[in-house]
Amino acid sequence: MSFLFHIGRYAMFVRQVFGRPVKHRIFFKQVIREMDVLGLSSVGIVVIISFFMGAVITLQTAYNIDLPIIPKYAIGLAARDSIILEFSSTIVSLILAGKVGSHIASEIGTMRVTEQIDVLDVMGINSAGYLVLPKVMALIIIIPFLVIISMGVGIFGGWTAGTTTGVVPSDEYIYGIQYMFVPFYIAYSLIKSVVFAFLITTIAGYWGYYSTGGSLEVGRSSTRAVVISSIQILLFNLILTQLLLA
Amino acid sequence: MIEARNIIKSFDGNTILKDVSAIFKPGQTNLIIGQSGSGKTVFLKSLVGLHEVDSGDIIYDDRDFTRMPDKDRIKVRQEMGMLFQGSALFDSLTVEENVRFPLDMFTKKKLDERRERANFCLKRVNLENVNHLYPSEISGGMQKRVAIARAIALNPKYLFCDEPNSGLDPKTAIVIDELIQEITKEYNMTTIVNTHDMNSVLGIGEHIIFIFKGEKYWEGSSQDIFKSDNKELNDFIFASKFFRKIKDKL
Ligand SMILES: Nc1ncnc2c1ncn2[C@@H]1O[C@H](COP(=O)(O)OP(=O)(O)O)[C@@H](O)[C@H]1O
Ligand SMILES: [Mg+2]
Numbered sequence: 001m002s003f004l005f006h007i008g009r010y011a012m013f014v015r016q017v018f019g020r021p022v023k024h025r026i027f028f029k030q031v032i033r034e035m036d037v038l039g040l041s042s043v044g045i046v047v048i049i050s051f052f053m054g055a056v057i058t059l060q061t062a063y064n065i066d067l068p069i070i071p072k073y074a075i076g077l078a079a080r081d082s083i084i085l086e087f088s089s090t091i092v093s094l095i096l097a098g099k100v101g102s103h104i105a106s107e108i109g110t111m112r113v114t115e116q117i118d119v120l121d122v123m124g125i126n127s128a129g130y131l132v133l134p135k136v137m138a139l140i141i142i143i144p145f146l147v148i149i150s151m152g153v154g155i156f157g158g159w160t161a162g163t164t165t166g167v168v169p170s171d172e173y174i175y176g177i178q179y180m181f182v183p184f185y186i187a188y189s190l191i192k193s194v195v196f197a198f199l200i201t202t203i204a205g206y207w208g209y210y211s212t213g214g215s216l217e218v219g220r221s222s223t224r225a226v227v228i229s230s231i232q233i234l235l236f237n238l239i240l241t242q243l244l245l246a
Numbered sequence: 247m248i249e250a251r252n253i254i255k256s257f258d259g260n261t262i263l264k265d266v267s268a269i270f271k272p273g274q275t276n277l278i279i280g281q282s283g284s285g286k287t288v289f290l291k292s293l294v295g296l297h298e299v300d301s302g303d304i305i306y307d308d309r310d311f312t313r314m315p316d317k318d319r320i321k322v323r324q325e326m327g328m329l330f331q332g333s334a335l336f337d338s339l340t341v342e343e344n345v346r347f348p349l350d351m352f353t354k355k356k357l358d359e360r361r362e363r364a365n366f367c368l369k370r371v372n373l374e375n376v377n378h379l380y381p382s383e384i385s386g387g388m389q390k391r392v393a394i395a396r397a398i399a400l401n402p403k404y405l406f407c408d409e410p411n412s413g414l415d416p417k418t419a420i421v422i423d424e425l426i427q428e429i430t431k432e433y434n435m436t437t438i439v440n441t442h443d444m445n446s447v448l449g450i451g452e453h454i455i456f457i458f459k460g461e462k463y464w465e466g467s468s469q470d471i472f473k474s475d476n477k478e479l480n481d482f483i484f485a486s487k488f489f490r491k492i493k494d495k496l
Pocket of ligand 1: 257280282283284286287288289
């Protein structure tokens with residue numbers, strides 16, 4: 001019952017987000033600002049996590065396929081495919097669900113409980129659109145760059161771990177990451193990340209927008225936004241993998 | 247002029263407003279008084295359409311707001327200014343940007359003109375040299391004034407104030423009350439003020455509506471209010487020892 005209620009209200013919320021727009025000039029200014037707030041501030045954590053993730057994937061792969069008949073460059077190849085196909089888009093999105101999702105839900109939730117959203121509504125501004133659409137656009141624009149950064153850093157992390165521990169020589173790894181490279185995999189990953197960006201921003205916006213009460217409830221909305229957008233990311237990851245790769 | 251006819255509003259089967267009707271005239275401060283939880287905020291938010299009423303009509307100078315399509319409502323909305331209980335300034339904007347906000351959204355004026363208008367409004371509420379501060383950097387009384395400046399930026403015909411002096415010290419509260427009254431007269435606005443503060447009632451109560459548990463129990467002016475024999479109204483007014491003493495002296 002409650003589940004269906006939220007699905008229905010979320011659908012109407014998303015429609016409202018894409019409803020009557022504000023002036024273009026104001027909208028673009030907001031998008032730029034949000035790109036700065038949501039995207040650039042996340043580069044650091046994306047780099048750190050991707051580096052270690054790439055390193056661990058490479059070492060795991062190396063220990064798992066430690067057979068003489070398998071050439072060493074296969075480590076680079078396997079690590080590359082795991083990073084590009086799955087880890088970068090999923091991990092970056094999960095990081096953003098935590099960082100950006102909670103930020104959005106608490107910002108909009110605070111605006112709700114302090115009646116700032118009512119101020120917009122009284123003026124006849126489409127408050128859901130005004131507040132959430134710039135965030136949706138900003139994250140959709142910026143997430144592909146974050147995912148590409150994550151891919152590069154992840155593969156570099158793999159190289160660093162592989163060569164310093166000696167499980168794979170540098171030239172084999174570099175040969176491996178170029179071997180049988182399928183460019184579509186990158187596109188596939190970016191498409192997924194754009195869908196995830198949409199989910200993160202709209203779900204976080206939804207929980208913030210419908211906050212009631214005071215700061216305690218805003219905190220609760222923010223937690224809920226993170227949990228639910230993370231679950232949706234994993235669910236849609238499954239669906240999109242089946243749709244795009246099958 | 248704003249006319250509310252037979253307003254009924256409930257939440258989840260819980261009727262908050264029970265058939266409230268009232269007429270609010272321009273150029274005077276119309277007060278809605280009543281205990282906390284009596285439905286003042288719900289009434290004000292119903293008038294401006296933040297809550298959809300279950301039944302009844304709200305008429306803005308012969309325009310039936312309740313039965314209007316959204317696109318016509320937006321026009322009426324641009325004639326409204328509203329002051330919320332907690333000021334509700336936008337945290338991420340400076341004082342000047344807050345006041346300029348409605349102008350930025352709805353006018354085609356150049357930036358210079360918008361800034362000039364914002365500064366005019368800020369001056370009208372006696373605020374100067376705070377343009378570049380953020381709401382968190384100014385006092386509660388100043389925040390209220392900024393909110394008033396923002397509410398009057400578009401020269402509204404209708405001004406709504408939800409407990410404009412809650413959270414303020416008595417002296418600042420009176421300043422804010424008087425400011426609202428002055429502006430109302432100056433621009434001949436139709437102003438509706440929610441309050442549970444007896445100082446406001448006596449200070450600026452030209453037309454007073456007393457709401458008790460979602461019903462209109464009494465209506466009159468601050469001159470009549472002490473003479474009423476309405477029990478609920480008397481319980482409300484004479485809740486404090488101070489006002490009981492005054493009554494004994496009358
Ligand atoms: N959005 C809402 N949903 C459900 N109940 C509400 C809502 N807003 C107000 N109420 C209820 O309506 C009653 C009147 O509230 P309110 O108008 O805020 O009183 P006040 O006179 O103090 O402003 C309260 O019992 C409150 O719980
Ligand atoms: Mg109230």
